[in-house]
Amino acid sequence: MNSIDYLFENTYALEKDFILGPQEKCSYATLFESSYRLAAYLQKYVGQNNNIILIAQNSLFFVIAYLAIIKSGNTCIPLNPTVEQKNFDFIREKTKCSLGFIAKKGVQKLNVKIDIISEENLELIINGKTTERCEIEKDFDENRVAEIIFTSGSTSTPKGVILTHKNIIANTNSIIQYLELEENDIMLVVLPFFYCYGLSLLHTHLRVGGQLVLNNNFIFLASTINNINKYNCTGFAGVPSHFQILLRKNNLFKNTEFPSLRYVTQAGGKLHNTFIKEFIHSFPNIQFYTMYGQTEATARLSYLPPAKLKEKLGSIGKGIPGVELRVVNSNGDIVSKGEVGEIIAKGDNVMSGYFEDATETNTTLRNGWLYTGDLAKIDDEGYIYLVSRKKEIIKIGGNRLSPKEVEEVVNMIPGVIDTTITAVKDDTFTHALKATIIVSDGAMDLTEEVVKQHCANNLSNFKIPSVIQFETEMKFSATGKKINENELSN
Secondary structure, eight states: OOHHHHHHTTTTTOOSEEEEESSOOEEHHHHHHHHHHHHHHHHHHTOSSOEEEEEOOSSHHHHHHHHHHHHTTOEEEEEOTTOOHHHHHHHHHHHTOOEEEEOSSSOOOOOOOSEEEOHHHHHHHHTOTTOOOOOOOTTOOTTSEEEEEEEOOSSSSOEEEEEEHHHHHHHHHHHHHHHTOOTTOEEEEOSOTTSHHHHHHHHHHHHHTOEEEEOOOTTSHHHHHHHHHHTTOOEEEEOHHHHHHHHHSOSTTTTSOOTTOOEEEEOSSOOOHHHHHHHHHHOTTSEEEEEEOOGGGTTOSEEEOGGGTTTTTTOOBEEOTTEEEEEEOTTSOBOOTTOOEEEEEEETTSOSEETTOHHHHHHHEETTEEEEEEEEEEOTTSOEEEEEEGGGOEEETTEEEOHHHHHHHHTTSTTEEEEEEEEEEOTTSSEEEEEEEEEOGGGTTOOHHHHHHHHHHHSOGGGSOSEEEEESSOOBOTTSOBOOSSOOOO
């Protein structure tokens, strides 16, 4: 089954809005008609099995184009609207794209060298008298490629993660099951759709008949907070920086009541325990789902049920329905309790490989297992605890440490929004620990001495940062993940 037919299977005729606002609205029936007419146009004039670029902010334009490209039997390549020219050129040449859906609003100016369909062209195509609607294909091969998501890897060259229709269907089914999503769910979307976490929100809510509120201005916290209550949102999804800013930037979020908000989900990196504790203390009636995943797994690999949050604080939980997770040593053997190993995964949501990159594919996919590159421990009940990425381990004076351990301790200090621990060269040209600390408006008087003494009370000497830098603004990417400009490879 084509994954888009699957998403629309029970919802295509609904008159209710799928996109609620605040800038745009669109009903299920209109979205189905528009995307399937565009899909028919693509099949007629472009054919199938072509790679098509999509660049736009979260918008109705993005949603229609995304659904139509995949429905038409072509492959969608969604890119960051701020993509650099060199990366765009690399992706265009590597994938041999000749067509792109590129919005005029909110997109980096590029020399694209391909045919473009913009917002105005899209409207003309959909409303054209000769444009028919694409048919539902029951015998469609689910192993065909649906999309290629480019992600930065261990090198500076972007890697294209190949995701099939089966991958999308499997991950969507699983997420719906464990989040218990239904037609009354309304999600506030601050995550971009070119990011697999953001796309999972689109997929799941379209499938169950839910609704989306698109907010591209998370930086304006008041509008984000207002949107949750204005549209009676039942869900919010974010990466660590979203929750850190909401909880610590000022008191507006914690002083607001959210009567409609049933749950929040957090993925895209480790949110330190101190912030999780702060959230559940402030909002005891809102379910908090800690989740873990990778683009290579179509977004999701594990989750920790809210009922287990206090008991298993710091854990990423267990595999989502349909996914098997193991923590193994360098020989591939399952580690014992408390031993550090690498997380590997198996399931229908795991990618088919990296686009035209056999070396990386063979390194990451081995004997049917996805090797994540994430180091973790497992407890006696099978719950997994992330330790670090393999490449994040820092060596200081012959000692190895995980920066997350030190970050967790510094983040316990009141008024600290975020901490980044890196290795820098000191005056003796050896590595020393540096803490870059983002402080809230009410903690501008925090000193180096206070930070170092707090670390000394909670950490071994070699884990105490010798260089402290205070900042007031958090730097983060378009996906909401924090950017660390000073990190050295170790």
